Amino acid sequence: MLSNLPQQPADALLALIKLHNDDPRTDKIDLGVGVYRTGQGDTPVFGAIKAAEKKLLETQNSKAYLGPEGDMGFVHALMPYVFGKDDPTMGGRIEGMQAPGGTGAVRLAVALAKKAGVQRVWMGVPSWPNHAQIFGDLGLELKTFNHATKAGRVDMDALVTALNLAEPGDAVLLHGCCHNPTGIDYTPEQWDQIAPLVAEKKLLPILDLAYQGLGQGMEEDAYGVRRVLREVPEALIAYSCDKNFGMYRDRVGAIYVMAEDAAALGRVLSNGHALARAAWSMPPDHGGAAVRLILEDEALTAMWLDELDTMRTRMNQVRARLAAAGTAGSVDFAALGHQAGLFSILPLSADQILKLRSDHGIYMAGSGRINIAGLTMGNIDKFIADVAAVSA
Ligand code: PMP
Numbered sequence: 001m002l003s004n005l006p007q008q009p010a011d012a013l014l015a016l017i018k019l020h021n022d023d024p025r026t027d028k029i030d031l032g033v034g035v036y037r038t039g040q041g042d043t044p045v046f047g048a049i050k051a052a053e054k055k056l057l058e059t060q061n062s063k064a065y066l067g068p069e070g071d072m073g074f075v076h077a078l079m080p081y082v083f084g085k086d087d088p089t090m091g092g093r094i095e096g097m098q099a100p101g102g103t104g105a106v107r108l109a110v111a112l113a114k115k116a117g118v119q120r121v122w123m124g125v126p127s128w129p130n131h132a133q134i135f136g137d138l139g140l141e142l143k144t145f146n147h148a149t150k151a152g153r154v155d156m157d158a159l160v161t162a163l164n165l166a167e168p169g170d171a172v173l174l175h176g177c178c179h180n181p182t183g184i185d186y187t188p189e190q191w192d193q194i195a196p197l198v199a200e201k202k203l204l205p206i207l208d209l210a211y212q213g214l215g216q217g218m219e220e221d222a223y224g225v226r227r228v229l230r231e232v233p234e235a236l237i238a239y240s241c242d243k244n245f246g247m248y249r250d251r252v253g254a255i256y257v258m259a260e261d262a263a264a265l266g267r268v269l270s271n272g273h274a275l276a277r278a279a280w281s282m283p284p285d286h287g288g289a290a291v292r293l294i295l296e297d298e299a300l301t302a303m304w305l306d307e308l309d310t311m312r313t314r315m316n317q318v319r320a321r322l323a324a325a326g327t328a329g330s331v332d333f334a335a336l337g338h339q340a341g342l343f344s345i346l347p348l349s350a351d352q353i354l355k356l357r358s359d360h361g362i363y364m365a366g367s368g369r370i371n372i373a374g375l376t377m378g379n380i381d382k383f384i385a386d387v388a389a390v391s392a
Contacts, residue, residue, distance in 0.1 A: 012366055020363045028361035029383060031374040034180070034342055035248060036214075036311055039376045046246045048304035052293035056286070066285060068276040069269075070098025074288040075254050077295035081218055082209065082239060082256065084226055094229075095265055096256035097272055098283045102210040102240025103130060105255040109206050109236040110134050111275050112257070112268065113171050118204055122166050123173040124148075124159060126345070126367060128180045131173060131208075143170075148184045150347070152335030156190060160197065168202035174228070177221035178211035178341025181369040185215060185340050191224040195231040205232055210240040213308045214315065215340035233260045241291050243342070244308055250287030311373075315342065318375045325384045329391030333384065336372075345369050352390045360386040 016032040035043045069075070075096040079088035088094065099105035110121070121140050123131060124147030135142045145162035146155045163172065174194070179185055186194060198205050205228050212221045229235055234257075241252035255272065259265035276282070294300040323337025336344045346368045348356070356362040362383060364370050375383055 016363055016365065019357075023361055023363075025361040027379070027382065029363065029374060029379050031362065031364040031370040034371055035373070036243065036246065036315075036342065037371075037373040037376075039314060039378075041374075041376065043246070043248075046304060046307050048294050048300050048307060049245060049247065049290055051300055051303070052290040052297075053286075055293050056289055060289070063285070066282050068097070068273040068282050070283040071285060071288045071292055072098075073296070074098060074292035075256075077292050078239065078241070078254060079256075081212065081295075082222060082225065082237065083229070084222070090229060090258060092262045093260070093265060094256055094258045095269055096237075096239075096254045097269065097276065098288050099238075099253040099255050099276070100280055100283045101242055101251035101253040102208070102238055103253070104251065104280065104283065105238035105240065105253040106131065106206075106208055107134050107138075107279075108255050108272060108275055109238045110138050110140065110171075111279075112236060112255075112272055113204055113206060114138050114140055115271055115275070116204075116268075118169065118171045120167070121171045121173055121206070122162050122203070124155075124162075126181055127173070127175070128208075128210075140171075147179065148182050152182075152184060152332070152339065154184055154186055154190055156193070159194065163194075163197050163201055163203065166201055166203055169204070171204040171206050172198060173206045173208060174224065176207050176209035176212065176225045177215040178343070180210070180341070181343045181345055181365075181367060183336070183339030183341050183344040183372075186224055188223050188227070191227040194224075195228045198228060199231040199233075205235045207235060207237045209237060211243050211341050212239075213244045213305075214312055214342065217312070218305070218308070229258055232258075234258055234264075241287070245287075245291050245294070245304065247287045247291070250290075251284050252287035252291055253283075254288075315372050317377075318372050318380065319344075321377070321380050322372075322375075322384070328384050328388035331387050331391055342371055342373055343369055344372060346387065348387070348391060355390045356386060359390070362386055 020030045122143045125144040146158040149155045207225045215221045237256040239254045242248045257268045259268050294304050319336050322333040325333045348368045
């Protein structure tokens with residue numbers, strides 16, 4: 001039985017990590033895996049998380065089961081940041097549940113959409129590869145359109161054309177901020193155009209917010225999600241704390257549902273709970289509890305926001321430095337200055353990417369995606385020169 005299963009391809013990024021680790025060159029640069037790094041190349045645990053974990057260790061007096069909704073204190077504490085302080089429940093129409101990371105949240109959102117009758121999802125490409133895998137796994141049809149133009153800007157024409165082709169009852173997946181892998185985000189003006197169109201076409205938005213605070217700032221990065229929610233009757237929001245709290249392996253996420261009214265909200269959530277129960281029963285607790293302890297404590301919240309500011313500032317400095325290089329070889333680095341978050345895509349061929357690796361020790365995904373935080377003030381000039389050399 002089991003031996004009938006075909007071999008699946010190895011995860012390309014994980015293979016890249018191994019190749020990088022095995023490379024003896026001291027000036028090698030890892031731009032592959034998607035985690036934040038300091039100017040020294042580390043991915044440290046946030047100070048605010050360390051403090052919250054200490055508090056958790058001292059005060060937690062039971063590890064008895066929670067329900068499939070997880071730690072609702074965590075879920076609620078996050079809401080003012082995502083939906084705004086004024087009315088984070090939108091008049092009692094938004095409620096959430098904890099999920100195992102942003103991945104668990106996206107998975108549950110798509111499963112809920114499918115259970116509600118959605119058959120087709122529209123999405124700009126390229127996107128985070130797991131989006132398409134989750135749609136495929138759950139048997140939804142994926143319709144794609146170009147997310148970006150060659151010049152590194154949002155392809156609004158492609159988006160508007162796609163949404164005009166969509167049928168009422170289709171879903172559309174939109175990245176809230178820090179688009180993975182392109183770094184190309186909608187401007188507030190573009191969200192102002194997108195939100196009414198999604199509503200007019202009667203599409204179900206699935207909003208994926210995995211990098212809040214890593215682009216322009218916590219409030220600014222929530223603009224798109226809030227703008228869409230003002231316009232539509234219902235939506236699903238997948239949230240990850242794994243980047244903005246540095247919790248990657250602890251799998252901290254939440255899914256929020258906005259429904260037409262409180263009665264519908266309760267019904268949708270009961271389906272969310274049932275799906276979670278059948279998939280993972282309940283989410284891992286530790287990371288969500290640590291995030292809750294931060295958000296419940298003013299001093300820890302200030303500390304966390306400060307650490308997030310430092311990350312964002314560093315990435316924006318790297319982007320500014322790249323942008324200042326203008327054109328290097330055939331690559332226009334200037335476009336990266338307008339982009340946001342951990343990632344951007346360089347328009348390099350497979351040969352050029354391979355050459356960067358073999359001749360210069362620079363490791364990046366086969367798509368040309370680079371992790372901006374893999375660059376430091378110490379290696380950025382070498383990187384620009386090497387890109388110029390292979391793409392001249
Ligand atoms: N959505 C997007 C767009 C992502 O890039 C990622 C992670 N890289 C996720 C969701 C999932 O995040 P998590 O690690 O919390 O599962």
